[in-house]
Amino acid sequence: xxxxxxxxxxxxxxxxxxxxxxxxxxxxxxxxxxxxxxxxxxxxxxxxxxxxxxxxxxxxxxxxxxxxxxxxxxxxxxxxxxxxxxxxxxxxxxxxxxxxxxxxxxxxxxxxxxxxx
Amino acid sequence: xxxxxxxxxxxxxxxxxxxxxxxxxxxxxxxxxxxxxxxxxxxxxxxxxxxxxxxxxxxxxxxxxxxxxxxxxxxxxxxxxxxxxxxxxxxxxxxxxxxxxxxxxxxxxxxxxxxxx
Amino acid sequence: xxxxxxxxxxxxxxxxxxxxxxxxxxxxxxxxxxxxxxxxxxxxxxxxxxxxxxxxxxxxxxxxxxxxxxxxxxxxxxxxxxxxxxxxxxxxxxxxxxxxxxxxxxxxxxxxxxxxx
Amino acid sequence: xxxxxxxxxxxxxxxxxxxxxxxxxxxxxxxxxxxxxxxxxxxxxxxxxxxxxxxxxxxxxxxxxxxxxxxxxxxxxxxxxxxxxxxxxxxxxxxxxxxxxxxxxxxxxxxxxxxxx
Numbered sequence: 001x002x003x004x005x006x007x008x009x010x011x012x013x014x015x016x017x018x019x020x021x022x023x024x025x026x027x028x029x030x031x032x033x034x035x036x037x038x039x040x041x042x043x044x045x046x047x048x049x050x051x052x053x054x055x056x057x058x059x060x061x062x063x064x065x066x067x068x069x070x071x072x073x074x075x076x077x078x079x080x081x082x083x084x085x086x087x088x089x090x091x092x093x094x095x096x097x098x099x100x101x102x103x104x105x106x107x108x109x110x111x112x113x114x115x116x117x
Numbered sequence: 118x119x120x121x122x123x124x125x126x127x128x129x130x131x132x133x134x135x136x137x138x139x140x141x142x143x144x145x146x147x148x149x150x151x152x153x154x155x156x157x158x159x160x161x162x163x164x165x166x167x168x169x170x171x172x173x174x175x176x177x178x179x180x181x182x183x184x185x186x187x188x189x190x191x192x193x194x195x196x197x198x199x200x201x202x203x204x205x206x207x208x209x210x211x212x213x214x215x216x217x218x219x220x221x222x223x224x225x226x227x228x229x230x231x232x233x234x
Numbered sequence: 235x236x237x238x239x240x241x242x243x244x245x246x247x248x249x250x251x252x253x254x255x256x257x258x259x260x261x262x263x264x265x266x267x268x269x270x271x272x273x274x275x276x277x278x279x280x281x282x283x284x285x286x287x288x289x290x291x292x293x294x295x296x297x298x299x300x301x302x303x304x305x306x307x308x309x310x311x312x313x314x315x316x317x318x319x320x321x322x323x324x325x326x327x328x329x330x331x332x333x334x335x336x337x338x339x340x341x342x343x344x345x346x347x348x349x350x351x
Numbered sequence: 352x353x354x355x356x357x358x359x360x361x362x363x364x365x366x367x368x369x370x371x372x373x374x375x376x377x378x379x380x381x382x383x384x385x386x387x388x389x390x391x392x393x394x395x396x397x398x399x400x401x402x403x404x405x406x407x408x409x410x411x412x413x414x415x416x417x418x419x420x421x422x423x424x425x426x427x428x429x430x431x432x433x434x435x436x437x438x439x440x441x442x443x444x445x446x447x448x449x450x451x452x453x454x455x456x457x458x459x460x461x462x463x464x465x466x467x468x
Contacts, residue, residue, distance in 0.1 A: 094187035157389070319416065
């Protein structure tokens with residue numbers, strides 16, 4: 001499989017669902033529940049780790065994290081595709097909005113303001 | 118801003134945090150809580166929508182969805198960067214695993230099996 | 235175990251953690267990640283179910299749902315206890331706020347307004 | 352409003368939804384998305400707080416936490432009611448299962464095992 005971009009993943013996921021006749025299960029709400037499930041699984045990898053264990057992640061936890069991060073991305077791309085939203089373009093616009101919202105001078109090391117958004 | 122890939126976003130986010138001295142807030146656990154928050158906000162866009170409203174999303178809901186999808190991606194890329202995990206490569210491996218786990222012949226239209234994974 | 239209320243569960247959880255010397259793991263952020271994990275698991279029970287399967291939940295799914303609902307409650311009570319917040323009192327106040335926010339006459343069958351809160 | 356238990360909240364929520372003709376919106380999947388949304392909002396209260404800020408929560412953050420904890424409980428009770436599951440009984444059973452799963456002697460201060468469940 002040649003996969004180098006969000007766009008490639010979008011196509012691969014579409015073919016994957018089509019081939020298995022799974023489009024019927026991929027409603028927006030179902031996919032959102034699945035996305036929440038995967039973010040929950042990702043959280044569970046880290047929930048009890050100490051600072052030391054976070055600093056030097058075990059091989060087992062690194063692999064689990066890698067798989068869960070992938071799952072989150074896959075559902076995120078699938079949802080965006082179903083909504084016909086360009087994820088990279090959306091991220092670009094959001095980054096530009098954030099640059100305006102958090103000017104460097106006023107936001108420097110400033111957790112309080114950050115927290116208030 | 119020239120942003121065309123996950124890789125570009127990864128760099129942009131790193132510079133964004135560096136410029137604002139925000140790396141101190143970007144621990145894995147803090148970022149995971151933020152990711153959960155954004156997936157929650159994305160869920161809230163759709164939670165009470167009827168089938169008809171989902172079919173033809175209002176302009177307002179489409180823009181909200183676009184911003185929340187972007188936020189989820191931004192935190193996902195940031196977390197992957199902090200863990201030094203290549204998100205596209207991880208997704209590629211997961212897609213290959215899924216292809217083995219759900220052979221077309223056995224998975225066709227099969228919600229039950231799908232559900233059991 | 236005699237457990238009939240949130241208050242009883244609060245005490246039981248405190249004793250459970252104390253006996254195992256687990257208070258060290260029960261920081262607010264760790265417990266929040268665990269809560270997100272459990273809500274994710276609860277979501278996964280239902281994510282691919284059809285309307286018919288939701289209408290008549292299988293015994294297996296009912297038991298899974300019961301366990302996940304319990305897990306969500308247990309972490310919710312634990313977090314409230316750590317924050318010294320009375321969960322029942324908080325719910326009571328929120329219900330009173332909601333009654334003011336959504337007057338019956340204006341909210342009747344009104345998804346749009348509901349959605350806008 | 353006289354509200355002293357989960358059972359009272361269950362009744363109050365049912366009346367609240369009935370009076371507003373909101374039962375039509377309260378499908379299991381919609382309520383699960385709403386629950387995920389509220390847990391996300393609860394996470395956002397704490398996501399950037401330092402250890403010191405967690406130790407001595409500001410009045411503003413305490414009130415936000417209280418409201419979000421209440422919202423999580425309200426949706427949790429509503430979902431349990433829709434599924435006809437007794438939340439206190441479910442929690443009781445889960446606590447008994449956990450006591451068997453994590454014997455005091457073997458679980459004492461043991462993050463690794465805890466993590467592995």
